[in-house]
Amino acid sequence: MALTPIVFSDDDEPTNTAATVPGQTPPVDAESYTVYRPDRGAPVDEPEGEAMTVTWKDVTSGNRRVPLVPAWMMSAHGRRETMRALASDVGYYTAFHLLRSPWYGLKVAGYAPRGVWRLARRVLRWASAEEGNWELRQHAASKADAYTWQALNRTRAKESKPRWMLLGAAGTAACVGGTVLELSGAVPPIGWYAAAAGAAVLAAQAGKPADRPITDRVSNTPKFTRLTAEQVRAALVAVKTQGLTDPGQLEFPSPIHRDGPGWLARVNLPLGVEAVKVIEKRAALSSALRLPIDQVWPAPGPEHAGQLDLWVGYQPASKMGKPRWALLADNAVTSVFRPEEFGSDERQRPVTTSGFARSFLIGGQPGSGKSYAARSLALAWSLDPTVEFKIAEFKGTGDFLDFEALCSTYVVGVDDEAIRQGGAILAWALAEAERRGKRILAAKQAGLAPEGKVTPELARKPGSGLHPIVIVIDEAHELFAADKDAADAAERLIKRARALGIIVVLATQIPDKTSLPPNITRCVTNRWCLSVQGQVENDMILGTGAYKRGITGTVYKPVDDAGWGVMTGGPSPVSVLSQYPTPQQAAAIIARAIALRGGRRPVGDDLPPARDLLADLLAVSVDNGQHWSVAAGALAERWPEAYPVMTADALSEMARALGVPSQGVKVAGKVLKGYRRDELSKILAQRQQSE
Numbered sequence: 197m198a199l200t201p202i203v204f205s206d207d208d209e210p211t212n213t214a215a216t217v218p219g220q221t222p223p224v225d226a227e228s229y230t231v232y233r234p235d236r237g238a239p240v241d242e243p244e245g246e247a248m249t250v251t252w253k254d255v256t257s258g259n260r261r262v263p264l265v266p267a268w269m270m271s272a273h274g275r276r277e278t279m280r281a282l283a284s285d286v287g288y289y290t291a292f293h294l295l296r297s298p299w300y301g302l303k304v305a306g307y308a309p310r311g312v313w314r315l316a317r318r319v320l321r322w323a324s325a326e327e328g329n330w331e332l333r334q335h336a337a338s339k340a341d342a343y344t345w346q347a348l349n350r351t352r353a354k355e356s357k358p359r360w361m362l363l364g365a366a367g368t369a370a371c372v373g374g375t376v377l378e379l380s381g382a383v384p385p386i387g388w389y390a391a392a393a394g395a396a397v398l399a400a401q402a403g404k405p406a407d408r409p410i411t412d413r414v415s416n417t418p419k420f421t422r423l424t425a426e427q428v429r430a431a432l433v434a435v436k437t438q439g440l441t442d443p444g445q446l447e448f449p450s451p452i453h454r455d456g457p458g459w460l461a462r463v464n465l466p467l468g469v470e471a472v473k474v475i476e477k478r479a480a481l482s483s484a485l486r487l488p489i490d491q492v493w494p495a496p497g498p499e500h501a502g503q504l505d506l507w508v509g510y511q512p513a514s515k516m517g518k519p520r521w522a523l524l525a526d527n528a529v530t531s532v533f534r535p536e537e538f539g540s541d542e543r544q545r546p547v548t549t550s551g552f553a554r555s556f557l558i559g560g561q562p563g564s565g566k567s568y569a570a571r572s573l574a575l576a577w578s579l580d581p582t583v584e585f586k587i588a589e590f591k592g593t594g595d596f597l598d599f600e601a602l603c604s605t606y607v608v609g610v611d612d613e614a615i616r617q618g619g620a621i622l623a624w625a626l627a628e629a630e631r632r633g634k635r636i637l638a639a640k641q642a643g644l645a646p647e648g649k650v651t652p653e654l655a656r657k658p659g660s661g662l663h664p665i666v667i668v669i670d671e672a673h674e675l676f677a678a679d680k681d682a683a684d685a686a687e688r689l690i691k692r693a694r695a696l697g698i699i700v701v702l703a704t705q706i707p708d709k710t711s712l713p714p715n716i717t718r719c720v721t722n723r724w725c726l727s728v729q730g731q732v733e734n735d736m737i738l739g740t741g742a743y744k745r746g747i748t749g750t751v752y753k754p755v756d757d758a759g760w761g762v763m764t765g766g767p768s769p770v771s772v773l774s775q776y777p778t779p780q781q782a783a784a785i786i787a788r789a790i791a792l793r794g795g796r797r798p799v800g801d802d803l804p805p806a807r808d809l810l811a812d813l814l815a816v817s818v819d820n821g822q823h824w825s826v827a828a829g830a831l832a833e834r835w836p837e838a839y840p841v842m843t844a845d846a847l848s849e850m851a852r853a854l855g856v857p858s859q860g861v862k863v864a865g866k867v868l869k870g871y872r873r874d875e876l877s878k879i880l881a882q883r884q885q886s887e
């Protein structure tokens with residue numbers, strides 16, 4: 197809609213500038229001003245021809261430019277990985293063909309004579325200039341046209357003479373050159389053999405049937421070699437995203453290029469279409485590209501929500517080798533305060549995370565690689581000499597046994613005692629968080645903790661009592677299902693521990709409400725979902741709506757894709773394969789970790805000593821016995837370190853597990869559920885006898 201500016205002066209009627217003679221300036225004076233009809237609003241488009249306010253720097257700003265050198269050359273890691281991939285390919289092809297070389301030799305010997313004959317015939321035909329001429333002469337002869345025949349023959353003779361001379365000269369030069377080289381001894385015998393072999397291969401190439409190559413094909417499957425704009429357009433339209441119907445709607449802000457071991461296509465989707473809508477359809481995209489799903493990795497682009505980065509690997513991720521772990525270097529030292537490598541992504545780039553102020557939840561079905569994922573984090577932090585470990589693993593198979601030497605508390609098993617000790621770790625950590633709060637307050641008052649957080653300096657300071665503590669609970673569902681208080685304690689700890697240098701890593705198998713209370717999931721900063729069966733499990737680990745946003749571990753198969761998962765908590769969700777060192781490599785890391793701690797084994801002196809629950813129940817009972825609710829309060833009051841979060845239900849459950857019946861007991865005139873003192877004494881006496 198065109199707007200009509202009207203010039204007003206204070207005492208004048210408005211003058212419609214459209215009514216003035218075109219090309220003439222409208223009548224204006226010092227008091228005139230221009231208004232626009234209020235019902236139409238002011239123009240919103242920038243007037244054309246306005247001076248640009250864009251600077252030269254804006255125009256030439258880095259992110260508009262295509263990098264001078266390919267992306268894979270930009271980082272040492274990219275260069276190393278590309279060279280390694282190249283060397284591996286070259287090695288493979290060499291071995292493949294070397295193994296078949298005797299068969300190739302036989303083929304060459306068979307085809308070469310035929311090739312010599314074919315080449316000689318071709319050369320003679322060329323020299324005699326018969327090509328095309330012979331047929332025409334035949335035609336003239338069959339029509340008894342002697343004149344044309346002679347003219348054609350003269351042309352042929354004229355063409356052929358210099359060719360014969362050239363052939364003769366080349367032949368003589370070859371003979372003389374060969375004789376001179378032979379007599380001078382300039383070419384060693386191997387050179388002659390190589391030349392003969394080369395000549396034989398050339399002859400065999402000329403002599404072989406057109407459809408039979410001399411060398412065998414290395415691969416039978418059609419190999420994906422290049423991602424083209426046409427493929428990308430066709431695939432994106434084929435996934436049927438609303439608002440994307442025409443390949444012409446897609447724009448490529450930069451050319452499709454190699455990025456790591458694959459191709460990267462950055463695509464601007466049509467206006468209003470979000471990249472996430474395409475990411476959700478990863479499986480459909482893989483079908484449209486006719487490639488395995490773990491070869492196709494759509495991700496949000498860096499510039500806006502409608503930009504898609506489609507990375508397509510040369511091979512499916514499950515078939516790619518693993519990049520070497522930087523921590524395997526002999527001098528590697530880490531810090532929980534710095535991002536450290538614990539896995540790699542689909543492009544074989546290292547994936548890092550810091551430990552400080554973070555907590556980790558690793559979930560997945562059996563065989564998805566949870567324990568090893570937790571190990572990769574623990575191994576990374578083991579090389580920080582200030583870290584103290586407390587590890588409880590409830591699979592009972594000793595997946596972390598080699599960490600025992602680094603642990604102040606190490607619990608393995610699924611029996612009641614292991615569960616009790618696992619709960620005790622959390623209870624201790626809660627009490628420690630309390631103590632640390634006070635220490636940090638003191639440090640802040642002394643100006644040592646400006647943000648009220650543990651700093652690397654404070655963590656290192658001997659005697660500060662603020663060194664990092666890594667608590668790993670593997671198969672945490674076993675603990676949480678058996679001990680509800682432990683789940684509550686874990687939740688409170690995760691909430692409190694962030695700034696206090698206590699890092700909690702939970703690995704769990706069955707995400708349901710009891711085994712993984714939703715509140716824990718909500719508080720954890722980094723969630724790592726390995727292979728899961730469906731949307732429900734996925735969203736229990738990664739949060740509601742994650743699956744719909746395309747952030748899902750359902751794309752991984754257990755066992756086959758063990759170690760692969762998607763982690764949130766960083767700048768954007770990443771697919772990550774945990775580092776999986778060999779037992780020898782892991783042993784070397786642990787040995788260095790022990791050496792970094794001066795060979796000393798941490799002492800868990802501040803973990804509450806195991807208390808005898810039966811004896812303690814006896815101690816807090818009256819003549820008749822005690823109510824669970826009163827006993828729970830009394831235990832927590834008398835031994836807060838050992839029973840910091842005791843409830844009547846939990847106490848009754850723990851006592852019943854030890855054989856104490858729960859029954860109505862009359863204490864202080866009230867009958868409530870509790871335990872009888874005589875029953876308790878009987879159990880204690882029996883225990884003493886059996887000891």
Ligand SMILES: Nc1ncnc2c1ncn2[C@@H]1O[C@H](COP(=O)(O)OP(=O)(O)OP(=O)(O)O)[C@@H](O)[C@H]1O
Nearest residue numbers: 561562563564565566567568705758759774775776
């Ligand atoms: N990053 C990895 N790379 C290759 N293989 C791995 C990786 N992580 C784990 N695996 C393989 O997967 C197997 C199972 O791993 P892990 O014990 O960690 O799984 P889990 O999910 O803890 O299983 P479960 O719930 O049965 O205990 C390991 O024995 C190992 O062979």
